[in-house]
């Protein structure tokens with residue numbers, strides 16, 4: 001966004017804040033909070049210096065981790081609401097922003113095809129998943145939790161924290177939960193909840209939620225879908241023809257709980273995850289009796305259905321305002337953005353497939369692409385080549401390319417590439433999260449740089 005546009009909109013926000021404040025009698029700020037402009041400027045200058053070390057997450061040549069800038073509308077909405085600093089724990093703390101949160105969360109539930117829900121925003125995917133697994137434990141106090149080897153590492157941690165026994169399900173050759181192994185585990189253990197990952201953080205693989213659902217009728221367990229990264233791709237599953245495999249997304253309405261992170265693919269700054277429960281009566285588990293909140297209304301306060309107490313109302317304002325500009329629709333708004341990131345991943349994959357220099361690990365299901373050097377066969381040499389490419393690609397004065405690395409089980413990779421020599425148990429490959437719509441046009445440039453680095 002151009003600087004003049006930023007300035008115009010910032011003025012608009014400041015005008016609003018000033019007008020809002022003027023509704024109450026003026027007062028003098030206490031001298032203890034007074035700081036000279038020079039000192040403020042110096043503090044900011046010192047900060048700028050420290051911040052300048054940050055990788056260029058905003059840039060299309062940054063194709064490493066799942067990082068992208070929040071949209072300006074989210075920043076402006078957050079900035080504005082921050083002046084009020086509402087707390088969405090209670091309607092007493094965030095009267096306006098609690099309603100914004102309820103509306104935004106209802107839109108996320110509708111995106112997933114849910115007709116009923118109970119849910120709220122969270123600090124992120126980790127706390128949202130923890131909450132879902134906590135409800136799972138309260139529902140089935142004596143039963144276990146199952147998740148795949150490639151599920152987010154925090155599921156294991158959450159189970160440890162909750163002291164729930166867990167089992168880890170193998171992955172198939174595409175990185176998805178292996179249902180034969182899941183069924184064997186279901187026969188052996190009292191599993192009460194299966195976690196299906198819709199878009200694994202490493203490979204971007206989608207567990208077959210629809211097939212897990214088929215096992216549910218036989219073994220009776222809850223399904224929690226961790227769609228922190230992949231959930232927004234429901235929009236592309238709704239296109240005709242669908243631009244991602246639709247079946248797992250079509251099964252989401254039948255899951256018991258879902259986590260979706262607006263700070264992953266919803267253009268939000270960090271601090272915005274979301275957990276949804278299909279059965280609103282799980283609200284009973286949250287019952288607590290706080291002596292100092294919930295006075296202004298008999299209506300539902302979000303703190304009554306949330307593990308966390310204080311939560312930023314500004315995050316709800318940012319998400320709500322973003323959804324005004326980028327509605328959750330398959331052919332415009334957020335759908336158009338995701339279609340571009342998906343296009344980027346497919347184009348990168350096509351190039352890796354046709355290339356002599358690289359081999360793609362799996363066909364991308366969403367917008368993460370993983371690959372390794374084609375002229376190496378030993379796990380140790382592939383890993384060394386990965387380190388070299390990773391380092392060299394980002395060391396360039398004019399057009400550095402930033403990638404990330406992913407450690408995989410070497411025996412698993414050998415199932416896909418039988419010529420692999422297992423001289424060590426793990427192998428490190430390159431990973432690229434093409435999460436920005438600009439990646440759709442940046443792929444050729446990223447590609448040229450990778451080719452050049454590979455030839456060195």
Ligand SMILES: *Cc1c(COP(=O)(O)O)cnc(C)c1O
Pocket residue numbers: 123124125126127129152154197199200201226227228229261264273
């Ligand atoms: C990112 C991610 C998480 C963790 O979410 P945070 O917001 O980083 O706490 C959990 N699960 C999946 C699949 C993720 O991609």
